[in-house]
Amino acid sequence: MEASVVCAHLRIRVQDPLLSTLRRRIPLSDYRCLRFKSSRRSCYTPFIRAQQPEAMKNSNVDSEEMKELGSGNPIDDIRMKQGITIRRRPTTGPPQHHVGPFEFRLENEGNKPQNILEEIVWNKDVEVSKMKEKKPLLKLKKDMDNALPPRDFIGALKDSYVRTGMPALIAEVKKASPSRGVLREDFDPIEIARAYEKGGASCLSVLTDQKFFQGSFENLEAIRSAGVKCPLLCKEFIIDAWQIYYARTKGADAILLISSVLPDADIKYMSKICKLLGMAALVEVHNEREMDRVLAIDGIQLIGINNRNLETFEVDISNTRKLLEGERGEIIFQKDIIVVGESALFTPADIAYVQESGVRAVLVGESIVKQQNPTEAITGLFGKDISKI
Numbered sequence: 001m002e003a004s005v006v007c008a009h010l011r012i013r014v015q016d017p018l019l020s021t022l023r024r025r026i027p028l029s030d031y032r033c034l035r036f037k038s039s040r041r042s043c044y045t046p047f048i049r050a051q052q053p054e055a056m057k058n059s060n061v062d063s064e065e066m067k068e069l070g071s072g073n074p075i076d077d078i079r080m081k082q083g084i085t086i087r088r089r090p091t092t093g094p095p096q097h098h099v100g101p102f103e104f105r106l107e108n109e110g111n112k113p114q115n116i117l118e119e120i121v122w123n124k125d126v127e128v129s130k131m132k133e134k135k136p137l138l139k140l141k142k143d144m145d146n147a148l149p150p151r152d153f154i155g156a157l158k159d160s161y162v163r164t165g166m167p168a169l170i171a172e173v174k175k176a177s178p179s180r181g182v183l184r185e186d187f188d189p190i191e192i193a194r195a196y197e198k199g200g201a202s203c204l205s206v207l208t209d210q211k212f213f214q215g216s217f218e219n220l221e222a223i224r225s226a227g228v229k230c231p232l233l234c235k236e237f238i239i240d241a242w243q244i245y246y247a248r249t250k251g252a253d254a255i256l257l258i259s260s261v262l263p264d265a266d267i268k269y270m271s272k273i274c275k276l277l278g279m280a281a282l283v284e285v286h287n288e289r290e291m292d293r294v295l296a297i298d299g300i301q302l303i304g305i306n307n308r309n310l311e312t313f314e315v316d317i318s319n320t321r322k323l324l325e326g327e328r329g330e331i332i333f334q335k336d337i338i339v340v341g342e343s344a345l346f347t348p349a350d351i352a353y354v355q356e357s358g359v360r361a362v363l364v365g366e367s368i369v370k371q372q373n374p375t376e377a378i379t380g381l382f383g384k385d386i387s388k389i
């Protein structure tokens, strides 16, 4: 096997039998950090991370499926078969690294994110690895004993829908987003959460990603500790089961699983963890293929249809209608799955449109967080005061 790097205009080619040996044992997509020092003069240090991928580690990958695929890199094959374009991490290692005074840049498209969602996921992978080092799962599980108890997220949505006859509101506490920039300069998460609750929100969604959304786990914890009664969705980019336990220690009642990022095996495994912890999993889809994958998984109770394409940022609320038409809508009805219409909802007409399409809940950020008075903004969005119904 051969790898090439560029070092101060000098191309160095490295051949090492160790790489081929490892290649047979570790899927290429999971390579991050391999050090080999064949001689003191060698100045190339390729990166391989010898960590088992989630889908395999959790041993939920169907062994028949693995046999059938049977190529050199089962995880990439499974991703491709499921239509997942978002790669978990750079395929050729981080964009650059340093050895002594030298800076190396691998010459490969594999270390450039293809879109913002991939960039978020790659960043999250590094972030979570560091957090896990600081607090391994065993320590985290101990912290869970002190966590405030989980509340019934799905129950709150159902109760509200039955009571009001309108989609239940999951109101989003979000300071900024990659597509819209800063939404609110004077951002006080507790004040906003209380205003949403007063306006009739059933549940809240709290952004915890710092780098791209200016959110934090401190915000989540503070809202929970402030006595806000609405159950809380931890709006995070979950790529590792460890994050679910972490979210629980911070008071989350639900988490988000994005199907364009996670293979089926991870969605199954992570949903099971949620159930064990008394939490809900909101499984997000954006197209027919993702919807079909998720509908084929047993036990899914809550599906979010995102009207925003997270790779291009295009929004189109007719996406909700498209994914609920025909047989898919029938299956959802039979399985009593709650569907949440997500993103780009601004007016009572938008709410009526997604309700007629079949949603029983909506997730709304921008249109209410931007308003000076978020309580009144909810009334404006629904065309009536839903807190009084």
Ligand SMILES: O=C(O)c1ccccc1NCC(=O)[C@H](O)[C@H](O)COP(=O)(O)O
Residues within 6 Å of the ligand: 116, 117, 172, 174, 177, 178, 179, 180, 306, 308, 310, 342, 343, 344, 345, 363, 364, 365, 366, 367
């Ligand atoms: O909104 C983004 O820019 C974004 C980029 C990358 C990943 C996720 C992103 N947003 C998540 C959401 O879809 C929204 O926060 C949520 O559905 C609320 O949408 P909105 O009411 O339009 O604020």
